[in-house]
Amino acid sequence: MQIKPQLVRDLIALLGPKAVLSEPEDLMLYEYDGSVELGSPECVVFPSSAREVSEIVRLANRYEVPLLGRGAGTGLSGGAIARDGGIVVAFSRMNRILEIDAANLRAVVQPGVVNLDLSRAVDHLGLYFAPDPSSQKACTIGGNVSENSGGPHTLAYGVTTNHVTGLELVLPDGEIVRTGGKNLETSGYDLNGLFVGSEGTLALVTEITVRLTRKAEAVKTLLAVYDTIDDTTESVFEITVRAITPAACEMLDGFTLRAVEDYVHAGFPKDCAAVLLIEVEGLSEAVEAQAAAITEVCKLHRAREVRVARDDRERALLWKGRKEAFGALGRISPMYYVQDGVIPRTRLPETLRRIAEIAAKYDLQIGNIFHAGDGNLHPLILFDERDRAQFERVVAAGGEIMRHCVDVGGALTGEHGIGMEKNELMSLIFSPDDLALMARVRASFNPAGRLNPGKVLPLGKGCGEIRIPHIPASAATPA
């Protein structure tokens, strides 16, 4: 699609020349996100208010041009990629924290506020914003809302949708409307529940009211080191069974660890099969007891060593290793393909064995670094895109892993979203009737399909296969 020069002139008249980009060299920066997808917008605009967003939407409708919202572009399923061209509405100018209401544990923010900036702004009050995707230094709360982002600590505290009480939205017809508010509940349908995680396909979010969480009194971070993957996954299984609920329970396999250690120097042992990074939070009495119980479980399952971070610095270093792991792997492989399947936690040991079998069968290196405590896997398949034969094996292996997740009763994505990466796989989980209802709900808000086209629901092009990645791995940092 070629947008008309008159539309660009209208946008400039509306927003001013500095808030509109339309030169190819400027647009290149907006062609990609943290996924392996690619798509060029024809214009990028930077609104400062909901009113301006509404006017942009009306112009897009008048010129019949697609449009979509974009935060920091850290998404991992192509949610912020202009699949059919058109206008990217970038929220980087709408980055103010509008209100902090500590007494009621609420904050009102614009969508461009960076996730970690909100936590920093309320740190002195002993509060934070609980969803903590690994990209939290860069990703925006508007993006978190669109994708219903998670993170390591969502095991105990829930994902974004559990922390949103109100939204201001611009609908695809330009109407500005509010759902929910600051109150814990408002009567009527739970529209927040529908819009959070709708991946920018139902409305553009222009303001968000979130819950703030009080920081725990005590935190303990443990590192359990194992000589076999089976012992590691059996430990996670038993922690779940014993109903110990850590705040986070992350697993990194030996291959990943070695790459991380070379990059971050966090003190991870380089000769082990896997580690668990486990955090417990709460009252000091409870934390002591939970840490002791976890240590006992890990030792029972032959952990070589269970180390407790001695201070905040050590703790921060362990988490740096976890959160920058994907960047570390990007240094040793030309490309990688990361998945986000979820399985029932009881199926973890067999699933990790299955992934190892698949890696052997296709002669591929697959790293595993993921949220073990909630069964959210991130198998990461390394490859070199110049090797076409290997490339096809990556696609086949990825498909087998995804099918295994579905077969054991799991889900396609735990936190990265469907986007344009997995939309053709939706029929593995959902029936035609399920998908028809989702399509109808989307059409009721987005009838012309002009808002973020080609995402979430299948287009019916080549069903059931993983899409082939196009671009080299960036230093993207999945949650």
Add this chain to the structure above:
Amino acid sequence: MSHPAHISFARLEEIVGAPHVLTSPEDLALRRVDGFLPSAVIQPADAAQIAEVLRFAGAEKLAVIPSGGCTKLGIGSPPARYDIALDLSRMNRVLAYDPQDLTLGVESGMRIEQLLRVLAEQKQFLPLVVPYLERATIGGIVASNSSSPLRHAYGGVRDFCLGMEFVTGEGSQAKSGGRVVKNVTGYDLHKLLIGSLGTLGVITRVNFRTFPLLPAQRTFVAAFSAAEPAFQFCGAISRSPLTPQMVEIADPGAAEVIFSGGGPPQAEPRKWSVLVSAAGLPEVVDRYARELGHMAAAANADELEPLGDSEGPVVLARIREFPRLILEAVPSAAIFRIGVLPTAMPGLLGELSSVATRGGVDLISLTRASGIVYAALLPKEGEAATVPLLSKAVQEVFRVCGKSEINASAMLEWCPPEVKLAAGGVWGPPRPDFGLMKRVKDSFDPNGVLCPGRFAGGI
């Protein structure tokens, strides 16, 4: 109100079997909604039968209201039409329970009390401590978004419901979410059904995450001479590192209701009471006892006492059954459920008290410190003209909730049908997002088969 002549019972009997089409006056009366009686009660065995019933109803332009334990049929506006009661009680099985994964899938007609027993065998539970516990079903609890005092620690249904299966008004079997604890695959359509009062779809299966029972539990009661120090105490708890299971503020009337089942001596009449539950390891519970004691003293509580092993469960059950206890004592009561921020609670309760005084009615309130006030308006004893007085007071409550310094979201959850009509509705003044709700309704139930007229905005 009913159109028996229009209904082809033969077709319904074909779908669910003749023994499962009920038409006796008692069966119909049990499913009465605001004075409206259905023409038949249909008891489907599965989602496929529900789909057929709904398609039949759509073709015949019949209105269908789903029901389970029939404990909450009075919630919502009076129906515009009502022909078929869809009784889910045959669909009462646990379909999947993986205690080791702490996940569960259950049919919607299962009673919560029975489900809690199944979970207790594995030392687990669902934080759905809701009124009418022995009769309420999963479907009804979810569809009315029943409030549990454990919301303080565990959140509401939306926070631990993993997915659902349901049948839309058009008779299409659909699902969303899944049964794993973390999932962003597709739109979260099931969240729309929570609190939808059956207006979008008939819920057939609900998947939950379950929670481990905690080793020790104790409930503490602090008594105060007025509302203000009671809320100061709650504020102090909220600013502390403590994370109680429950924090409830009972005004003197509510305290009387709660403690009349054999309460502790300190619960004197005319006192405000704050009830706080702590659970966890014994040493954790001990710490609550110490710190709550300090905080209560700082807020000038008369005293802070733990409930004994025998009285604790009784008092908790009476908190759980609060709306029911009020309604059993005063069937004409009007009970609001009001979402409000903690800092606005004292102001709201003050306003409600003025409304009651001016309107010549009594007020009893029970407040969940996390942000929900249950406020019951009761006609004074011996008052003859209850409907006009209550209706006027109901309108006043909606008005004060709209004040900018209160900014509360009120819904009149329980009241006599005559008050619903005279007060001009139970949903309060129109909100800007009603238009969006209409779009949702039209996506799920375009022909208005399910519970027409019962929901906000005339949906």
